[in-house]
Amino acid sequence: MLKILKYSFYDLMRSRWSYVYFLFYLLLGFVLLFLNNDLSKAVITLMNVIIVLVPLIGTIFGVMYFYNSREFIELLLAQPLKRSSIFLGQFFGVATSLTLSLMLGLGIPFVLYGLFKSDAIWNFSLLLVTGSFLTFIFTGLAFNIALSNENKIKGFGYAVLLWLFLAVIYDGLFLLSLIIFEEYPLDTFSLAAAMANPIDLSRTLILLKLDISALLGYTGAVFKQFFGTNSGLIISFGLLLLWAILPIWSLSYKSRRKDF
Amino acid sequence: MNIRGLFILFFCTITGSGLWAKTIEVCYSCEVASVKEAIAMASDYDTVLVKKGTYKEYNLVIDKPMTLLGKGYPVIDGEDKGEIITITSDGVTVDGLFIINVGTSYTSDYAAIRVIKSKNFLIQNVVLEKLFFGIYLEKSQHGKVYNNKIVGDAVEEFNSGNGIQLWYCQYVDIDGNIVQHVRDGIYLEFSDNINISNNRSSDNVRYGLHFMFSNNDTYQNNVFENNGAGVAVMFSKEIKMIDNIFRKNWGPTSYGLLLKEINDAEIRGNTFEDNTTGITVEGTNRVRYEKNDFINNGWALKVRGACYGNIVINNNFLYNSFDVSYNSKLNDNVFDQNFWSSYTGYDLDKNGIGDVPYRPVKLFSYIVNRTPETIIMLRSLFMDIIDFSEKVSPVFTPDKLIDANPLMKKL
Amino acid sequence: MIGITDLHKKYGKNKVLTGVDLDITNGGIYAILGPNGSGKTTLIKSVLGMVIPDAGDISVFDSSIKGKWKYRKEINYLPQIANFPNNLSVKELIQMIIDLRQKPSEEEQLISLLELEPFLDKKLSTLSGGTKQKVNIVMAFMFDSPLMILDEPTTGLDPASLIQLKELIQKEKSKGKTLLITSHIMQFVEEVADEIVYLLEGNIYFQGSIKELKEKTKEKDFEHAIAAIANYKTHA
Numbered sequence: 001m002l003k004i005l006k007y008s009f010y011d012l013m014r015s016r017w018s019y020v021y022f023l024f025y026l027l028l029g030f031v032l033l034f035l036n037n038d039l040s041k042a043v044i045t046l047m048n049v050i051i052v053l054v055p056l057i058g059t060i061f062g063v064m065y066f067y068n069s070r071e072f073i074e075l076l077l078a079q080p081l082k083r084s085s086i087f088l089g090q091f092f093g094v095a096t097s098l099t100l101s102l103m104l105g106l107g108i109p110f111v112l113y114g115l116f117k118s119d120a121i122w123n124f125s126l127l128l129v130t131g132s133f134l135t136f137i138f139t140g141l142a143f144n145i146a147l148s149n150e151n152k153i154k155g156f157g158y159a160v161l162l163w164l165f166l167a168v169i170y171d172g173l174f175l176l177s178l179i180i181f182e183e184y185p186l187d188t189f190s191l192a193a194a195m196a197n198p199i200d201l202s203r204t205l206i207l208l209k210l211d212i213s214a215l216l217g218y219t220g221a222v223f224k225q226f227f228g229t230n231s232g233l234i235i236s237f238g239l240l241l242l243w244a245i246l247p248i249w250s251l252s253y254k255s256r257r258k259d260f
Numbered sequence: 261m262n263i264r265g266l267f268i269l270f271f272c273t274i275t276g277s278g279l280w281a282k283t284i285e286v287c288y289s290c291e292v293a294s295v296k297e298a299i300a301m302a303s304d305y306d307t308v309l310v311k312k313g314t315y316k317e318y319n320l321v322i323d324k325p326m327t328l329l330g331k332g333y334p335v336i337d338g339e340d341k342g343e344i345i346t347i348t349s350d351g352v353t354v355d356g357l358f359i360i361n362v363g364t365s366y367t368s369d370y371a372a373i374r375v376i377k378s379k380n381f382l383i384q385n386v387v388l389e390k391l392f393f394g395i396y397l398e399k400s401q402h403g404k405v406y407n408n409k410i411v412g413d414a415v416e417e418f419n420s421g422n423g424i425q426l427w428y429c430q431y432v433d434i435d436g437n438i439v440q441h442v443r444d445g446i447y448l449e450f451s452d453n454i455n456i457s458n459n460r461s462s463d464n465v466r467y468g469l470h471f472m473f474s475n476n477d478t479y480q481n482n483v484f485e486n487n488g489a490g491v492a493v494m495f496s497k498e499i500k501m502i503d504n505i506f507r508k509n510w511g512p513t514s515y516g517l518l519l520k521e522i523n524d525a526e527i528r529g530n531t532f533e534d535n536t537t538g539i540t541v542e543g544t545n546r547v548r549y550e551k552n553d554f555i556n557n558g559w560a561l562k563v564r565g566a567c568y569g570n571i572v573i574n575n576n577f578l579y580n581s582f583d584v585s586y587n588s589k590l591n592d593n594v595f596d597q598n599f600w601s602s603y604t605g606y607d608l609d610k611n612g613i614g615d616v617p618y619r620p621v622k623l624f625s626y627i628v629n630r631t632p633e634t635i636i637m638l639r640s641l642f643m644d645i646i647d648f649s650e651k652v653s654p655v656f657t658p659d660k661l662i663d664a665n666p667l668m669k670k671l
Numbered sequence: 672m673i674g675i676t677d678l679h680k681k682y683g684k685n686k687v688l689t690g691v692d693l694d695i696t697n698g699g700i701y702a703i704l705g706p707n708g709s710g711k712t713t714l715i716k717s718v719l720g721m722v723i724p725d726a727g728d729i730s731v732f733d734s735s736i737k738g739k740w741k742y743r744k745e746i747n748y749l750p751q752i753a754n755f756p757n758n759l760s761v762k763e764l765i766q767m768i769i770d771l772r773q774k775p776s777e778e779e780q781l782i783s784l785l786e787l788e789p790f791l792d793k794k795l796s797t798l799s800g801g802t803k804q805k806v807n808i809v810m811a812f813m814f815d816s817p818l819m820i821l822d823e824p825t826t827g828l829d830p831a832s833l834i835q836l837k838e839l840i841q842k843e844k845s846k847g848k849t850l851l852i853t854s855h856i857m858q859f860v861e862e863v864a865d866e867i868v869y870l871l872e873g874n875i876y877f878q879g880s881i882k883e884l885k886e887k888t889k890e891k892d893f894e895h896a897i898a899a900i901a902n903y904k905t906h907a
Contacts, residue, residue, distance in 0.1 A: 077719070213536050
């Protein structure tokens, strides 16, 4: 698997798209810092951007890469290689290169603006960790979609829909259900619903860091337990990890049953 | 009068004897081994000098102008039996004592030091521990409470007392005190013209500082941290709140500052940082908020109805989850020339003022007011979209509530 | 060498293989023929483990291939469509395959034979179809394996290269190897094949030498014989 990872990583490092993403993040970082001129504020704005954009990029790039590397995969399938290691190698190659683009693209401008001397460094690290998790999760989901759909247009459609659903529609339905059932105790439900969506989950992690003052304004005991102690952080990270593992597991399961 | 009196006392103390003032020493091996006895022996303007040691005494009544001075922090241990020092005369100074174990009672408010109907008192450098009420001033005037340290062990509101309490007092200076772990750090009821400066009130069960029916008071340069709630100002007029720091007041009913039924107050140069709510206002009129910093609060300013003619000007609102929340559609308050970190407008004419007005009340804060659980949707893209549409055409939030001149740079 | 028993495969409702039995024990060149959509490629890919059969068993080198992958070390495969990762150069691609297989290879000889030297540093995306096919051939022939599977090896080749391909095939055959070849060029098949495996509607319709085929169909020309056998069923 490591060999495949190496080659698909090399392959990606030469691809135009990796640089496009790298430059995009670089530009985003510099523009935000230029506009805000304040590290803390730029980090906050960035968090809002990251939790929406990283999943989108991960999904699109994952699907695109998978379809583009079909021939490569077929070439590899005829080689004495285990199937799951081919797909996992490819997946990790894509996810790692995207994560690298994210980390370097955002890291460079922030370091140049004096990140290491600022208190924003923890928020920024959390941002990068969350961003990396989201990259892995959504690249994984994209690979699953691409693997199940031979038709590229369909695959792209499903992938974009998935992103749209998790990034926007899910929250709309979530909010609607909270308002409709507002007479009932909802704190367990709302926490569960937030945990069930990786984007909301990452958002929760960011809230824990940025908006803890506001979160503690709510009286529910479950909320209090979750946000007031370390358990919130631990549970969120645990679930995020689970969310990252799930698509990988499904990928290796599906790949074993797939015809080429 | 006051200063002259002090000077005379001081003079008498260092000369050791005077024509009409002497010093009575109290220690284990002295002629007088009891503080109570020494006080009884003292004449007007005498000094009772208590030397290092532990004195198990309570109900010490000082009924004449005199000085009770500790040397090397002698301990007066009340053994939980009741009140420890009661001052009923003008011109009394208490200095340098370590008082512990004030009795707790549900029927009378025992204090470590109580001043009753007296003038020109000075209480300074006193350390109070294991107390019920700390320094209790009633119907007294022209006194000073300086540099005392009060550390309680309060856990619940109902069986704890306040650190420094003023009841029907006037012209008292409270300066440089540290108050921790009591019910209210400093509590004022029917007390006017009080000056509270440079104190540090933290980890108290209820409020760091609490005003009830008190007018024309000033508090400045104080730090209120991690209290049940920072400062509560209720049913009072003409209070000046200047250069204070309100920090880390966390919890569902917690806030940096609570204003309830307040008129004509001035809130200037304060810092509200990391509070669940920076300021909660209810029924306030003509309050001026100027040059304050609101940093990283859940809600910077929460307005709950019936507030008229308030002015919010030249403040910094930095990284608060919500800047301003209203629970009604009406607005008669002015927001002008503040810096809002979440302002996204532009300044084409480069005059330092954003060209589009800022709307500090988001639809989301209205939704959270209604359904608190929705707080978990904070920073969701969906919420941003809704907020944006509300910004474009306000339906639920007060449409006239705008800062027409938002600043581009932090003050 | 290859034993296939009762192999079934369908894609959705489309039954591609319906109970194929095939035994290849000796070395030689086996041409797998059949009309379009008769399941040639599916059969080949099943042997390679790229297609997972619905039912039936395949054994290569006397052991079942189900869930295995190491046996592919002894198979050289030339895929039908020569598409490669576009960002790699020819050299890198060949190096990569060598690195992945960890076997001695004789790529240099083949590269000079097929005159690929000028293309070695070019990206694969810039190559013509014929050149890509040459690269494909290099990668299929550079390892010494007892079993070779060539899916439409002649695609896009110029006559000179075609001759070289035939020579390569004969050379491998002379080493006693087994070669499975599919092709639509009957002339090529007639030249190289020792045995014909004719697939029709998901089953093996004929298996035998060219001579036997001609006898059976009573046609003198190979191409006609193949055409005839396809019609046989409908008339019979």
